[in-house]
Amino acid sequence: MKNFFYFITLSIILTSCEKVDDDTKKGCTNDCTTLKGKFVTLNNVPVSNIKVSLKYKIWGGELGGSYTRKIVSTQSDENGNYNKNFYIKDTELGNTSPGYFEIKIDDSKIDSNKYIKSYNPPGTSSISLEYPIYSITKRDTIIEKNFYIPKKAYIKIHLNNFLPQLAADHFEVRTFYPFGEKIGNNTFLDSEYSTGFSGYDNWVAKNLNNVFNIFVAEGEKNIIQIIKVKNGINLSQDYEITVPPNNTIELTYDF
Template sequence: MKNLFRIFALMFIFASCSKTEDDTNDQCTGNCTILKGNFVTLNTEPVPNVKVSMKYIKSNELAFYSRKLVDTKSDQNGNFNSNFFIKDNEIGNTGGYFHIDIDDSNIDVNKYIRTNNLIGNTTTDIGFAIFSITNRDTIIDKTFYIPKKAYIKVNLNNFTPLQSDDYFEVQTLYPFGPKIGVNTFLNSEYSTGFSGYGNWRATNNNNLLNVFVAEGENNVIRILRRKNGVNTSEDISIFIPQNNTIELTYDF
């Protein structure tokens, strides 16, 4: 009973020491920090209506503090730009951090590969954290790539599992997310996104799957097998043209 009382007491203390502020409507008029960037797709076409938000967060076992600094979205040119003011106790190594969240749920899931493609475990979150900003005149400038979505056909044939946990699946990897300069894996200047991971699996002896890929880009088609308890992986690099009729076939 005493332990239960201590738990409730700690919960009460934590709740009473938690604070959340929203300063996104405040206008910064001097000593501003800038969060800016753009979202592009194939042939550097702009991607509008991607939401961008930013918070300062500081927490420990007894207290939680959050201050929302930015709440904006990309315009018709794919650009976003927001000024905000960093408080004195948020500058430098404060024990807190700044988190930038990217929400692409408003863009067309049939046209673009998003962070959530409505099939379960799909492309990685492209939000990021900044653990220290030392000067108020800092400019945070980021470019993000949102691929155009295309489909290829993949045949996974002769799936005859020998053990109950055997599997046969396809995954796709493609340029996605922040501009990083050099991605030798995909011969791209953007980071790597991925889809699949348990969603495109063989369930019968022969399976025809419609698998999405990034149009106009180098993709990697990854074939994973667990056969008689032994795991193997096979990567196939392939360029996806517009209006492709690509069909690939693999045997278990």
């Protein structure tokens, strides 16, 4: 019991050492830095109501004492744009600053039936939309981050004739598609945006014949990855597919 109360007391002390300042309502008129960008989906159609935040964080170590300054809290408008000026404090500026900046995207308010989001329950992987900036060396700087939010479509995948011979045998489908930050050149998907993914132990063959309705990015190049480990040998393979609107695609793969 004594150790329990000691643990609770220590937890309270460490928590109280985590200081948070909220400066999101403060404006900036001189020596401002600008955070801006745009969210689009297929055919560069804008996506609104995606939240964007910027924080400055100092990690306090295992004994607590961490610090967070909330600097920007905004969201994309009807044109998909977001734009916010903010002031960087002297102690936050330059390579010798003890902390770092973090941009975080919150897409939880957009329609999950229409778009692929960073988290797509049930049964899919979560993609982080947090972007650290380890130093900003001068004020009067523009930080531009643009993002792609795919339109969601479904295709039907059959995984047939799953007859495992070894315990390690495995039969699974995963998908990859353009998603997230604009990076300029993604050779894997022939896209200017980062790679999103789904699956990973969620669309896995359990029976002799299996069928899954999996989501993909409409109008984009998708990679359908078939994970196949047969008799202990990895026979996995990637298949490229572009998904048109109102598709009726149905694909079958044998173990």
